[in-house]
Amino acid sequence: MSISVRNIAKRFGDFVALDNVSLDFPSGELTALLGPSGCGKTTLLRIIAGLEVADGGSVLLDGEDASSQSVRERQVGFVFQHYALFRHMTVFENVAFGLTVKPRAERPGKAQIAHKVHELLKLVQLDWLADRYPSQLSGGQRQRIALARALAVEPKVLLLDEPFGALDAKVRKELRRWLRRLHDELHVTSIFVTHDQEEALEVADRVVVMNHGHVEQEGSPQDVYDNPASPFVYGFLGSVNLFHGRVHGDTLKVGGHELELDAHTLAPGDPAIGFARPHELDIRRPGEGLADGLPARVLRVLPLGASVRLELALADDGQIIEAEIGRSRLRELALTEGETVLVLPASVRVFPAPAAADKAVQPR
């Protein structure tokens, strides 16, 4: 089932949680709603489920307006951040709950329910825990039971609110992969909310980046990571270095140096900020090659696994930047802390500096 939201608005008192949000979630896809806390992503998920009522706009389930449908009629599966398992019921009873509360006419027989529950418990690989109580389970197990419970009613849509937020890093990684496999098996239209960019990029078919109640960008994980549409997305997805300067043709003038730019639409002379990821920075020794680079002093060399992170201070204004280079490149350069090198970004995207953006909006 496809989901669409049209012009959804929601405020809590003075706080604008969602500001005119419109999105489409195609059938069968796994979409991540990604953003910092307070960006409205959980509110949007709860509005789609019907747990929260929007101030304006509509939710379309399979093209039909669901605004008048109650939570119970929407047939969504919802997985809560803190699992919300019924603590006085066993795992079996928890998973069976959605089936046992069906109206008498639709309710399957006892044996059928038992069969279905055990099937689901097998699916989440916790068949052996059927008689335990939630308090006897680990966090990861609870989360999987919560998922089995949501799937028991065969929902047309699966909504997950920070599904791995309360788990430790190792379990989280395992469950992430497991959720992806499960989705490939079931193909239920799914939306999950997360503030963890790595999680969103790894698990989802599509990523929607949200900030301050509106959508910053949506697209494939590759797309949002490689072509961020705004400075916010750049900063939120992975680390990034900022270069303040002025546009000069195809280059950005930073101090007395010029950096080559990717395609852009800024007018010459505009103040702008260039963005480049740490792995997009090349480090050269002065005099090596012909290209001009930004002189910087090496502060620290931090070997991290396969790559090496360099902390550098720009010679012009002392700004700290980060670069990531391969181990072999480091050996070639034979850098020592304290020496001066040239920083050469392979790719720089520019966005107008905030002051310039304000000017563009206000007609003179």
Next chain:
Amino acid sequence: MSESIALPLPAQHSRIAGATSESPLVKSLLIGTALIFLAVFLFLPVLAVFYEAFKKGAAVYFAALVEPDAWSAIKLTLLIAAIAVPLNLVFGVAAAWAIAKFDFRGKQLLITLIDLPFSVSPVMAGLIYVLIFGAQGWLGPWLSEHDVKVIFALPGIVLATVFITFPFVARELIPLMQAQGNEEEEAAIVLGASGWRTFWHVTLPNIKWGLLYGVILCNARAMGEFGAVSVVSGHIRGLTNTMPLHVEILYNEYNFAAAFAVASLLALLALVTLVLKSIVEWKTRESVSDLSPEPVQK
């Protein structure tokens, strides 16, 4: 040899115990003070009640309990508790539900009002009802016209008792329900459960121990209330005398054995309440510890 090495270890451990631990002298002094205080002010009086009650033998004791006026006081007390406690059970659950699960205007006011009976003198509580329902009160003339007796009759005593005991259940449930939050209810509703089913199968099982605790305290107070009931009851022997009122009357008549016999029943009720309370407290703690989102890692 090995023993002599093993033994000193625990002593060393106790010497480097936590920063807030005190020397054994201070510890025993504190514990001793508390125990002596309890013995003098609580244990001794309870013992005295039973001693006085049985002073003239078991026959006198039981005779005092089955004496018609005493028996009617016992029955009246049970009847009042049987009316007031269920009323406050329903009210308490409703109020706690409203406060814990919804946001609405006047929520803080409601919380304050629930506490009102705790802060008002019981005599005042009784007087309020006399002022409203008494012969000279607001509704007095209308009531006597329709031949309805509230003051100096069962309805008045029930009203006063309900007023005095209504914070107990609500006060017990509000923090519990606030701690448990809404998520389980939301999960039940998303899974297709109706509001009624959600209440019976999800909410009620989660609060049952807290609820029972509130009911036990409410019941103890309903049976033991003196001040408010004294004002509205009129002390009519065999008709509107509850157990606490009956004890006072017997005592004033120098009928000590009978007074202490009835009082011993109230004392017994208190002891039973205490035992039940500890059992339920222990169970409540168990159900609250289930709340912790992360269990012990295995």
